[in-house]
Amino acid sequence: MQKQFPMKEYLLFCGTVWVSDTCCFPFSLGGVKKFLESEISVYVKSIEIGNSITEDFKSGYLIHPNHQVKMVCEDLSTDAHLKNGFNAIGFSQGSQFLRALVQRCPTLRIHNLITLGGQHQGVFGLPNCPSLSSRTCERFRQLLNYAAYTDLLQNFLVQATYWHDPLNESKYKTSSTFLADINNEQTINKSYVENLQRLNKFVMVQFNNDSIVQPVQSQWFGYYKPGQDKETQRLKESSIYIEDRLGLKKMDEQNKLVFLECEGNHLQFTKDWFRKNLFSYLT
Ligand SMILES: *[C@@H]1O[C@H](CO)[C@@H](O)[C@H](O)[C@H]1NC(C)=O
Ligand SMILES: *[C@@H]1O[C@H](CO)[C@@H](O)[C@H](O)[C@H]1NC(C)=O
Ligand SMILES: *[C@@H]1O[C@H](CO)[C@@H](O)[C@H](O)[C@H]1NC(C)=O
Numbered sequence: 001m002q003k004q005f006p007m008k009e010y011l012l013f014c015g016t017v018w019v020s021d022t023c024c025f026p027f028s029l030g031g032v033k034k035f036l037e038s039e040i041s042v043y044v045k046s047i048e049i050g051n052s053i054t055e056d057f058k059s060g061y062l063i064h065p066n067h068q069v070k071m072v073c074e075d076l077s078t079d080a081h082l083k084n085g086f087n088a089i090g091f092s093q094g095s096q097f098l099r100a101l102v103q104r105c106p107t108l109r110i111h112n113l114i115t116l117g118g119q120h121q122g123v124f125g126l127p128n129c130p131s132l133s134s135r136t137c138e139r140f141r142q143l144l145n146y147a148a149y150t151d152l153l154q155n156f157l158v159q160a161t162y163w164h165d166p167l168n169e170s171k172y173k174t175s176s177t178f179l180a181d182i183n184n185e186q187t188i189n190k191s192y193v194e195n196l197q198r199l200n201k202f203v204m205v206q207f208n209n210d211s212i213v214q215p216v217q218s219q220w221f222g223y224y225k226p227g228q229d230k231e232t233q234r235l236k237e238s239s240i241y242i243e244d245r246l247g248l249k250k251m252d253e254q255n256k257l258v259f260l261e262c263e264g265n266h267l268q269f270t271k272d273w274f275r276k277n278l279f280s281y282l283t
Contacts, residue, residue: 012044012045012047012076012082012086012087012088012089012098012110029046029091032091032274033046035274036282039275039279040279040282042282045076045079045081045082047094064161064177064178065097065100065178066177066178066181068097069097069100069101069104069105070104072101073101073104073105073107073108076101076105076108077105077108082108082109084109085109085110085111086108086109086110086111087110087111087112087113087114087281087282088101088102088110088112088113088114089114089115089116090113090114090115090116090118091115091116091117091267092116092117092119092213092266092267093118093119094115094118095115095116095117095118095119095204096115096118096119096120096162096178096179096182098110098113098115099113099115099118099120099182102198102199103189103191103192103195103196104182104191104192104195105195106191106194106195106198109198110198110199111199111200111201112199112200112201112202112203112281112282113199113202113203114205114278114281114282115202115203115204115205115219116205116207116267116269117205117207117210117212117213117266118204118213118218118219119162119179119213119219120183120204120218120219120220120221121164121179121183121218121221121222121238122162122163122164122172122176122218122223123162123163123164123213123214123215123218124163124164124166124214124215124224124229125214125215148160148163148165149163149165149171149172149175149176161176161177161178161179162176162178162179163176164176164179164218164223166223166224166226166227166228166229167227167228169226169227173185173186174186183240183245183246184240184245184246185240188245192247193246193247194247196246196248197247197250197251199251199256200256201256201257201258201281202251202256202257202258203260203278203281204219204220204221204257204258204259204260205219205260205261205262205278206219206220206259206260206261206262207219207261207262207263207264207266207267207269208261208262208263208264209264209265210265210266211265211266212265215232217232217233217234220235220259221235221238221241221248222234222235222237222238223238225237235248236252258281260277260278262277
């Protein structure tokens with residue numbers, strides 16, 4: 001028996017599918033939207049924030065996430081459908097984007113935030129290029145690491161705004177124009193803490209065999225231990241949690257954080273998995 005849900009539940013969708021030209025995942029935002037609309041009769045509003053590095057360049061889709069969060073905030077704040085609150089689902093880059101929206105746009109009432117395959121602590125690696133087993137990938141990663149924090153890339157390549165160099169944490173903290181800010185790395189913005197705290201649940205889904213998000217643990221807000229790029233640490237072991245810079249520790253103590261895992265690669269979930277694990281957060 002499928003669980004019954006009230007009509008007119010509202011859902012906000014946001015995502016990108018970060019694929020390279022050589023690989024195509026069957027995942028599509030449109031497909032998931034249809035699936036949810038038919039199964040739980042929700043009103044789904046979706047925002048797309050670019051498709052991939054190559055697509056971003058081709059389409060001129062180079063809007064800085066700070067600017068885009070502001071635009072989406074203004075736009076959604078006037079949407080009457082969303083007035084009584086809604087749940088939000090972020091896919092891939094949409095994950096940290098929607099978290100930024102929660103933190104910076106308190107006029108919206110977001111009940112549950114669900115992120116799938118997010119990069120909450122950023123990435124240090126290239127899609128489908130395993131740094132640990134391929135020397136070419138590792139060299140390329142080192143190279144990109146020099147360029148990611150230049151003004152040019154911070155302004156024009158969305159992915160650079162959540163590039164997180166674990167070898168030089170202080171450089172990341174001072175130069176990342178998006179992620180380091182929403183993660184309260186440099187200073188603590190109290191309104192970010194308060195706004196995130198208003199969520200009922202913050203659900204993070206990690207794909208255990210993800211070849212796009214490196215390290216995989218970033219999906220659960222973990223990352224490499226500072227100063228190196230081999231060993232990882234969980235959220236609970238990291239300073240953002242220990243110092244409670246973003247209120248995540250407090251949220252955890254209130255059982256607001258939910259960590260779910262899914263076998264397989266980036267965004268490779270089945271409808272059945274989605275039903276069993278996420279439907280209960282969409283009511
Ligand atoms: C906190 O973030 C909000 C939204 O980005 C910003 O308007 C505000 O100035 C920030 N406050 C501090 C103290 O930096
Ligand atoms: C980290 O980056 C900063 C700023 O770019 C630089 O001054 C410092 O020397 C770097 N530290 C290391 C260990 O590379
Ligand atoms: C994980 O990925 C590797 C390499 O792509 C593949 O060989 C393996 O079968 C995958 N495992 C699962 C459980 O999907």
